[in-house]
Amino acid sequence: xxxxxxxxxxxxxxxxxxxxxxxxxxxxxxxxxxxxxxxxxxxxxxxxxxxxxxxxxxxxxxxxxxxxxxxxxxxxxxxxxxxxxxxxxxxxxxxxxxxxxxxxxxxxxxxxxxxxxxxxxxxxxxxxxxxxxxxxxxxxxxxxxxxxxxxxxxxxxxxxxxxxxxxxxxxx
Amino acid sequence: xxxxxxxxxxxxxxxxxxxxxxxxxxxxxxxxxxxxxxxxxxxxxxxxxxxxxxxxxxxxxxxxxxxxxxxxxxxxxxxxxxxxxxxxxxxxxxxxxxxxxxxxxxxxxxxxxxxxxxxxxxxxxxxxxxxxxxxxxxxxxxxxxxxxxxxxxxxxxxxxxxxxxxxxxxxxxxxxxxxxxxxxxxxxxxxxxxxxxxxxxxxxxxxxxxxxxxxxxxxxxxxxxxxxxxxxxxxxxxxxxxxxxxxxxxxxxx
Numbered sequence: 001x002x003x004x005x006x007x008x009x010x011x012x013x014x015x016x017x018x019x020x021x022x023x024x025x026x027x028x029x030x031x032x033x034x035x036x037x038x039x040x041x042x043x044x045x046x047x048x049x050x051x052x053x054x055x056x057x058x059x060x061x062x063x064x065x066x067x068x069x070x071x072x073x074x075x076x077x078x079x080x081x082x083x084x085x086x087x088x089x090x091x092x093x094x095x096x097x098x099x100x101x102x103x104x105x106x107x108x109x110x111x112x113x114x115x116x117x118x119x120x121x122x123x124x125x126x127x128x129x130x131x132x133x134x135x136x137x138x139x140x141x142x143x144x145x146x147x148x149x150x151x152x153x154x155x156x157x158x159x160x161x162x163x164x165x166x167x168x169x170x171x172x
Numbered sequence: 173x174x175x176x177x178x179x180x181x182x183x184x185x186x187x188x189x190x191x192x193x194x195x196x197x198x199x200x201x202x203x204x205x206x207x208x209x210x211x212x213x214x215x216x217x218x219x220x221x222x223x224x225x226x227x228x229x230x231x232x233x234x235x236x237x238x239x240x241x242x243x244x245x246x247x248x249x250x251x252x253x254x255x256x257x258x259x260x261x262x263x264x265x266x267x268x269x270x271x272x273x274x275x276x277x278x279x280x281x282x283x284x285x286x287x288x289x290x291x292x293x294x295x296x297x298x299x300x301x302x303x304x305x306x307x308x309x310x311x312x313x314x315x316x317x318x319x320x321x322x323x324x325x326x327x328x329x330x331x332x333x334x335x336x337x338x339x340x341x342x343x344x345x346x347x348x349x350x351x352x353x354x355x356x357x358x359x360x361x362x363x364x365x366x367x368x369x370x371x372x373x374x375x376x377x378x379x380x381x382x383x384x385x386x387x388x389x390x391x392x393x394x395x396x397x398x399x400x401x402x403x404x405x406x407x408x409x410x411x412x413x414x415x416x417x418x419x420x421x422x423x424x425x426x
Contacts, residue, residue, distance in 0.1 A: 084313065
């Protein structure tokens with residue numbers, strides 16, 4: 001009746017599957033084993049190289065905590081100033097440079113700068129106040145409640161109507 | 173004789189070092205003797221900074237120049253000595269004389285044991301095409317970039333950001349004199365009375381190299397000469413003598 005492969009019974013399928021799995025596993029393990037051994041071999045090789053290849057026959061150097069720092073220059077010790085100076089405005093360029101290079105005078109300059117900044121902020125505050133003075137009415141309108149706002153509007157309208165020019169018919 | 177000296181001073185050493193004490197080469201500097209140092213009481217036992225004159229050798233610190241022990245809070249120690257011979261140190265600004273041009277470096281005499289090299293590229297705005305105009309015999313104010321006992325010292329005329337900031341060729345119409353290293357340090361010390369006295373005389377300009385060279389320029393040759401002579405005589409004058417002399421100069425009697 002049927003031409004073709006004979007259906008394989010269950011257990012046989014299982015067996016087949018199992019065999020396949022073991023095969024795969026075996027192969028996998030083999031490969032893994034291979035890689036591992038390879039790695040181990042490599043490590044061994046490396047250790048041999050690192051241990052024997054580059055070994056210096058010297059007494060062990062102990063790294064102690066370094067408590068002493070050496071400074072060859074006297075400039076930071078004595079806080080010496082920059083070596084270009086000009087007196088009584090003989091060379092204004094150098095006098096500018098002195099202020100930049102000598103840290104003490106630099107701080108003074110910083111203070112001056114701070115004062116200047118403070119002054120500037122004072123001015124801007126005044127400016128802000130002046131600016132907001134002109135904005136008071138619009139801000140008032142903004143923060144007013146609905147009824148109040150309506151009242152304000154009415155006021156404005158009344159003003160407008162009162163000042164509104166009306167066409168006057170010319171007399172004959 | 174150094175050994176005998178060391179032995180002779182060993183009794184002193186055992187009592188501890190005092191700031192301001194005379195030290196001789198070969199003496200041992202004890203960092204442990206901190207309780208005897210007045211100002212270091214607040215300092216923790218962290219790194220001590222050994223300035224010029226103190227040399228580390230193994231785990232000891234030895235004195236390598238004769239002078240007075242100085243200390244700055246919290247933990248900086250150095251030996252203050254009188255000397256005329258300059259030993260290059262990294263970061264110090266010196267006055268050099270260009271003595272030779274060889275290829276891309278200038279050889280600069282800074283008064284040290286060896287000529288220092290100064291690359292033509294280490295000037296502000298210098299490029300391979302745009303060489304700085306430096307002639308043999310020019311004075312340069314330069315900073316040490318490399319200075320150690322085993323290598324040729326190297327100068328630069330720019331800071332880390334490539335700015336000159338006063339470094340470079342200078343010195344037209346002035347006079348350069350040689351003074352001791354100690355006098356230059358006294359002049360450059362913050363709040364120096366000597367500098368204040370000098371600044372009150374004439375409108376003038378000075379360049380002070382830590383190698384003991386001082387360049388002076390004033391509005392006339394006479395004034396320049398007076399200033400340079402005063403500078404050189406300041407070496408040996410006491411503050412009172414100096415004030416008297418400067419007073420006379422101001423009055424124009426000298």
